[in-house]
Amino acid sequence: MTLLRAEGICKAFGGVQALRDCSIDVEEGSIAGLIGPNGSGKTTLFNMITGYGRVDSGDVYLNEKKITNLPPDKVFALGIGRTFQLTRVFHRLTVMENMIVAAHHKERSGQQGSGRSLNPFARAGGPATRKRAMELLEFTGIAKLAGDRAETLSYGQRKLLELSYVMIADPEIILLDEPAGGVNPTLIGTIADRIRELNKQGTTFLIVEHNMEFVMGLCDRVTVLDFGCPVVTGPPDVIRNDHRVLDAYLGTAEEDDDSSAA
Amino acid sequence: MSASRPMSASPMSASPMNASPVRANAIWRIAAAVALLAVVAAVPLTSNVTLVHVGVFVLMYVGMAVSWNIFSGFSGYISLGYAVFFGSGLYTVAIFSKHLNLTGSTVFAFLPVGAVVAGVIAIPVGLIALRVRRHTFVVITIAIFFIFQLMAYNFGFTGGSAGILPPYLNWDPNTFNNPFYYIALIVAVGSMVLAWGIWGSRFGLQLRAIRDDEDRARGLGVKTMRVKLIAFVISALIAGVLGGLYFYFQQEALPEFAFNPFLDLTIALMVFVGGFGTLWGPVFGALLLEPYLGYAQLQISNSYVSEIVLGGLFLFVILVLPRGILPTAREKLTALRAGQQRRSAAKGASPPSGMTASAVQAGSGSPSTGSMR
């Protein structure tokens, strides 16, 4: 069943057509990949889906409900989480506090019995929220940093923090923008494991990445974007050998190129 | 992998072996605070009129610094319009006292009115000013400040450039300052308690998140405009009370003193010196600077020199101690302890692998809730 669907998205910035008639769909429970050369529109597509910008035309559907042009907070509340290429964490707040901020609207709707009260001066983060936060932090392996300010974390740890706090809202689908970018190899493996584990527990993923090993090893289905338009979609093995992908990345298709699309 | 090291004030310190040190720690702190409060409250009993006079100013500045910081420091939106609300409170109280011919202790009953008026004014001002980016925001606060100053000069009911005089308070000159002292003390302590309450609350956390990444906070569902506006109004309420107090203390309501451009600068300086955006920084900064500034104002009749000194001091703080004294001191202390920890760890077991640097930092003794208490 299709969980997230973008149809015919067009977006231009000044003279640059970032997305042209771009469509993508993500199956519930899958891990979908989105690759393409720089400037192909991957992050722009993410932005359109998650409300960081308005589409020129086209629509986005979550569970077949139209969510086009909804602001980011509504998109988040509907169950779409999103991380950024350059990690966005609240650097002066502690890791735990970062988690609590993200859990805010869950607390408001009274879910998880997280001690929501009408008093705005109530302590931040009820016991249920903190418990869940610690669970997630232990899952991603940064629990012992819970009391540290986010700015003291390494780049890779921040990626894990971002993943954790997006998770605390129990999203149906998470859009990851280059989760492996700039992260050391051991940590990349950890991140991939975590994604797989979360996926097993029911979270759908759409991942933008340049790291081919990462994408091919993790994703069920990969879409290739070039000049704002999807070029080909399919399982990793098919994509890997498709000449159109090589075209997109390298500009020419030559017989004696090796099959790596990176 | 999970936290086995006790983090003394962290939210997760549930293990029984932490309970008694935490509680003992807290009791000591409360006892120290109460003792300090008693000492401060006893000052008027010394009958040293000058001391009490200076004390009133010091306490007022503590209140102003803390309340300014509740909005500007926590949210990161530097406002140079605090004087707008100070002056509004001042003039409100002045106008009421003139028309109702207040005398005696009833004068103080109208302080809350000053607060309310200032708070009410803060709502439309905030709604306009808080829609723009941070540096435009500063400029708007400056513009609004000038509007108010001009209004004070030109409107009839504010008395124009002649201002408003308070009714004669037939009080004993030896104890004249005392009621002001106690009220300023109450406001100062109240502000500090308020700031402390806000800091750890959901509201406060959202406010602080706004400072770090407002767009991300909004994207996660934080109602940023509402949060900012509430903090802005809170700050204005306290400014209004202090303005009203100042009217009776200084015995005048004049446009250039009620709406004084140096007020915001002085407050900002104090907060920056102590630690912008921290919990106790403003208190520290005010306590450190106001005695000097107040004294200098009395001694150096040439106020132009004090301008130069103020500017120079500010530059020094910004360039040399951008985070303020408290955070810088805390950092040095943390680094020192981390160094000690590293040395003792090197002697004993091998250091924790993987995320070494931050683990060591986390291992340092400071109560790492991350809050700059």
Place this chain on the structure above:
Amino acid sequence: MGSRLFQALADGVLGGGVYGLMAVGLTLIFGVLDIINIAQGILVILGSYLSYVLWAHLHIDVFLGLLITIPLMFVLGVAIQWFFIRPLRGRERTSMSLLASYSVAIIIEGLLYQVFGSNYQSIQTKYFTNTIKVFGYYIPYIYLYGFGLAVLFVAAVYYMLYRTQFGRSVRATMQDQTAARLIGIDVNRVAALTFGIGVAVTAAGGMVYGSINSFSPNSGADLISRLLAIIILGGMGSIVGALGAAVIMITLESLVDVFWNPNWSVVVFYAVLVLVLVFRPQGILGRKEARAQ
């Protein structure tokens, strides 16, 4: 009525040109360095005092005196940026640099008080007393020359920006500092020089301002408030916007001054600013920024 209207318009447009000149410097600094130079107002007054000293004590013609004051102010601008702005780092450099420039402003103001006292001065030149009659109204030559100077300087800035190598670096830095650095532009140098240019124009503005109005160290505060209002209205970073907003606002103020009440003309200034910001926070020609800071 007609001549009063013409007077108000003439004052407004011509005066607006001069304010535009000063505002252009401010908006240029903002566009390139992303900071608000609060000291711009008092620097104009410093320019006025410098011109005054050259004229009153050394009897140098005010326009010739510019040959001295402009380079002087340029060097001062570079020095201010180099010593007090450049060292600022960290996430909140914008706010910090604002406070830094505010501090510099009050230091300069204090120094001016010390040296010149609080009395009002003015530069009484023949440019002011000699007038030309247009439509029944006598316009002092200084207004026309001042306006001409303003046009000249703005044209020079434009030429610099769009026809020189340096100007290209400036525009590149305005658009994206990191990218500029990557293609080999010495951003520090560009920043320092731009700040210098932004301040250098205040020398000219100060001379004209001081020839028309009487000034004291106190005048800086009022001046910077207006300049800030102007560049916000015009859209921060937009040179055309600064010019346009200056002319419009000063003309508006002039009209209120002549036809309503001089006491309120200044308030109108700020009230318009606030009004515009309610409906269009980015100013008239500004771009909608999504940045959090």
